Amino acid sequence: MSPGWSKDRNAFELEDRSKIARLWQERFGIPMQVFDCFCFYRRAQNVWAFSDMALPKLRYEAIGLRMMNFKEEHWKPTSCALQVFGRHATKNVVHLPSEQSRIFFAGKSQVLEAKVEPGYVVVFYNGDVLGCGLYSHGTLVSQLPKESRIIGDAEMDI
Amino acid sequence: MDHLERYRSIIPDYDGFLDILAMPLPTTARINTLKTDRSCLLDRLDRAYVAYTCLEWYPLGLRLGVERPGKMIEHVLGHIHIQEEVSMIPSIVLDPRPGDRVLDLCGAPGSKTTQISQATENRGLIIANEPSLARITSLRSNCERLGAVNVAITRYDGRRFPQQQFDRVLVDAPCSSEGMARKDPKVLGRCSLKRSFDLQVLQIGLLKRAVQLTRSGGIIVYSTCTYAPEENEAVVDDVLRQSQDTVCLEKASVQGLKGCSGLTEWNGTEFCDELKHCVRYYPHQNDTGGFFVARLVKR
Ligand SMILES: C[S@@+](CC[C@H](N)C(=O)[O-])C[C@H]1O[C@@H](n2cnc3c(N)ncnc32)[C@H](O)[C@@H]1O
Numbered sequence: 263m264s265p266g267w268s269k270d271r272n273a274f275e276l277e278d279r280s281k282i283a284r285l286w287q288e289r290f291g292i293p294m295q296v297f298d299c300f301c302f303y304r305r306a307q308n309v310w311a312f313s314d315m316a317l318p319k320l321r322y323e324a325i326g327l328r329m330m331n332f333k334e335e336h337w338k339p340t341s342c343a344l345q346v347f348g349r350h351a352t353k354n355v356v357h358l359p360s361e362q363s364r365i366f367f368a369g370k371s372q373v374l375e376a377k378v379e380p381g382y383v384v385v386f387y388n389g390d391v392l393g394c395g396l397y398s399h400g401t402l403v404s405q406l407p408k409e410s411r412i413i414g415d416a417e418m419d420i
Numbered sequence: 421m422d423h424l425e426r427y428r429s430i431i432p433d434y435d436g437f438l439d440i441l442a443m444p445l446p447t448t449a450r451i452n453t454l455k456t457d458r459s460c461l462l463d464r465l466d467r468a469y470v471a472y473t474c475l476e477w478y479p480l481g482l483r484l485g486v487e488r489p490g491k492m493i494e495h496v497l498g499h500i501h502i503q504e505e506v507s508m509i510p511s512i513v514l515d516p517r518p519g520d521r522v523l524d525l526c527g528a529p530g531s532k533t534t535q536i537s538q539a540t541e542n543r544g545l546i547i548a549n550e551p552s553l554a555r556i557t558s559l560r561s562n563c564e565r566l567g568a569v570n571v572a573i574t575r576y577d578g579r580r581f582p583q584q585q586f587d588r589v590l591v592d593a594p595c596s597s598e599g600m601a602r603k604d605p606k607v608l609g610r611c612s613l614k615r616s617f618d619l620q621v622l623q624i625g626l627l628k629r630a631v632q633l634t635r636s637g638g639i640i641v642y643s644t645c646t647y648a649p650e651e652n653e654a655v656v657d658d659v660l661r662q663s664q665d666t667v668c669l670e671k672a673s674v675q676g677l678k679g680c681s682g683l684t685e686w687n688g689t690e691f692c693d694e695l696k697h698c699v700r701y702y703p704h705q706n707d708t709g710g711f712f713v714a715r716l717v718k719r
Binding site: 267300311312313315316317318320321322323324325326327328345346359367391392409410412 | 455458491493498542543544545547557560561563564565567568569570571572573574575576582583707
């Protein structure tokens with residue numbers, strides 16, 4: 263985020279829950295009920311997930327966790343939201359073996375055959391959701407943000 | 421180290437205290453029940469041959485025999501949070517419940533915020549406040565990594581946080597951090613009586629505001645990672661006196677951890693007798709850093 267972003271901190275707006283739930287159901291097959299106890303806020307292109315509690319009138323810097331962002335007609339899920347909701351996914355899911363998960367953790371891309379639609383996928387290793395990947399033309403590109411990467415194979419304990 | 425001499429009369433076994441300051445601080449972590457549970461996590465560590473021991477006083481606390489805990493997959497995936505052992509105390513003394521409205525007035529980088537979030541099981545409302553934009557970045561990224569979805573972040577000067585009524589308020593105040601000397605010996609070079617008195621003004625302002633933001637019957641916890649009575653008992657004493665019987669102190673002790681009672685006198689100044697309910701933790705008592713905790717109840 264740029265330093266100036268807090269200027270429009272009033273701009274959080276409640277977003278329609280079923281609209282968000284439907285997008286996640288369509289892409290990942292996550293049942294819509296999974297989102298029942300959450301509400302969603304939108305600020306600029308970002309949508310944030312928050313537990314379904316009334317918020318007092320304050321100026322907020324952040325509300326819950328970043329869920330997804332919109333770019334024109336596309337949307338991209340965040341890795342942290344996939345770590346929370348992704349275990350319910352039934353499609354567009356990629357399970358990586360240990361060697362490939364290292365590459366993913368390092369934030370790199372790799373050639374990989376997967377039975378998924380092109381676009382964003384939920385990446386699993388050993389039963390855990392690691393985060394978001396972008397799959398197209400037989401290549402999986404890690405979308406892990408810098409702070410969630412682990413660089414250097416030898417140093418990583420997986 | 422010279423700076424610490426002034427505490428010789430209040431720290432039991434002062435030489436033992438000095439000895440342990442020269443020893444490295446054990447690496448500790450908290451199990452994040454927002455993303456995993458204790459048995460799953462311990463299972464994982466066992467399978468990965470990670471050396472650890474469980475903290476006796478806190479089922480979710482671990483000591484890790486790991487050189488770079490930040491590189492552990494469990495950390496990156498948010499199943500654990502690297503957190504100093506004594507820093508786990510204030511959220512436990514605050515004792516938040518699911519459904520509570522909690523304010524963490526000095527929130528970044530969010531170790532205690534996220535511990536409160538897991539105690540409320542992601543139900544209830546937590547406002548984590550932090551004036552520094554740079555520190556909000558780390559607060560946000562910890563909340564996101566640990567999957568805390570009931571935390572909203574604000575950026576006020578805590579002394580001027582807008583009027584609201586919370587069930588519980590944590591004031592983990594900015595302080596001179598003398599208790600961090602095992603982790604970073606350089607902190608002592610920045611400590612002085614003048615600095616403590618400067619911080620005291622801010623600390624009193626924060627605690628006073630916290631009391632105003634708490635509903636009647638609600639709990640306020642005040643904590644620092646420093647020994648200076650000027651930043652601890654003197655702050656609580658001042659707020660108690662100014663509050664004219666609207667707040668009182670309750671025992672802040674935690675079962676299974678050794679600590680010393682709060683001071684009722686320092687350098688010729690007498691504090692309210694109630695201050696004995698506060699707890700001071702010294703590094704050689706539990707092999708940790710140093711800490712101070714007070715628990716106030718609003719009448
Ligand atoms: C001891 S740290 C808090 C640690 C945090 N509770 C945790 O467990 O991760 C104190 C924090 O208070 C913040 N602070 C400084 N001045 C403040 C003020 N006027 N109001 C509120 N917070 C303030 C500092 O930026 C710092 O992040």
